[in-house]
Amino acid sequence: MAGDKTIWSVGGGKGGVGKSIATANIGCGLALRGKEVVIVDADLGGANLHTYFGIKYPEKGLDDFLKGRAVTLEEVMIPTGVDGVRLISGGGEFLGIANPAYSQKHKLISHIKKIEADYILVDLGAGSSYNVLDFFALSNTGIVVLVPEPAAIQNAYIFLKSFVYRRLQRVFSGDPRITEMIKDATDLRSPGSVKTFSDLCERISKEDRESALRALSEIKSFRPKFLLNMAASREDLRVVDAFKGAAATFLGLESDFIGVIYSRAPVKASARKMRPFMLDEDAKESREEVLSVVDNLIGKVRETPSAAEAGQVHEVFGYNDNVSHMGTVFHVQTEVQGGPAPAVETIVYNGGRIFFSRKSQWNELSGAMPGVSLKEFSARQHKAAIAAIRLNKITTRG
Secondary structure, eight states: OTTTOEEEEEEOSSTTSOHHHHHHHHHHHHHHTTOOEEEEEEOTTSOOGGGGGTOSSOSSOHHHHHTTSOSSGGGGOEEOSSTTEEEEOOOOSOGGGGSOOHHHHHHHHHHHTTOOSSEEEEEEOSSOOHHHHHHHTTSSOOEEEEOSSHHHHHHHHHHHHHHHHHHHHHHTTTOHHHHHHHHHHTOTTSTTOOSSHHHHHHHHHHHOHHHHHHHHHHHHTOOOEEEEEEEOSGGGGHHHHHHHHHHHHHHOOOOEEEEEEEOOHHHHHHHHTTSOGGGOGGGHHHHHHHHHHHHHHHTOOOSSOOHHHHTSOOOEEEEEEEEEETTEEEEEEEEEEOSSSOEEEEEEEETTEEEEEEEEEHHHHGGGSTTOOHHHHHHHHHHHHHHHHHTTSSOSOO
């Protein structure tokens, strides 16, 4: 099983956005789909995930592992009362757990990767400290929890930006030239500061083209997933589109939207009762929303979508390439939106500016292209934009 497991770290930057509640209920949703789940509360120093399973005082946890009282994480797992879900609690009386030594942190990360389960969910603390960012880097598909509130959106963006540049610093740790450029890039008062990830890549390319390509490849390998939590109405879904656009334009990140959990009275009531709302009969709509999120995460196609799902933005797929032409690196992104009104949108941008944009409605075009699938058409539109760059039809001039 160890080779087949999937790890998702759940972060978001700001405290109070519901990461722990979302993590607990996604874990329950995975279990309802027949999966074996282990949840790790990595909010070191502020752990409270156990309370959402009705556990007031965990009998063992990460403090036992970090202090050497347990050799493996298997020894500190506790049942949650939900079949298929086990918990590794971060709660404990060990003062140093909030700021573990470098060796302790990497020991913990190494052992999390050894856990045997179908899915491992790692609930992170607030902020963008190196410890939080390094736990978020456990896999290439971390989950970022958004709430439709300006400060939370800003913190989530800062969290992702910090992650991108932390990741690059780790990749180029053996090259002082590149690490200094990355450090300057994030210092707004430095003459070496940049507005976008593509600007940084262009600057690195002037020094070392291979390093620039390596940076592009590294960031392209990471694809975060966005969960909108505590939404008040469907209007709040616009936050996701704006955030995805900012992540693509300024950080070079492709991303996926996995669903929305609306703010409802049963969700709050279950939290007060110290139990996941997935176990509450009164939270039927919220349970359906979480199951939709889970199915998007594991790639399951639901035959009969619920009314709640029908009002959500469907998961997307797409293509992303960096095209170097005449000394300029263009970013070509094509996003395919599924659902009853599928659309294909291609954007070409550089340095934070968009130089080409085309959105095609598939239902209006498919009749004229018998035998061509949505995937084939989207690939064609993407390749056409790349060809237009190489034929100088899309340039930064004019």
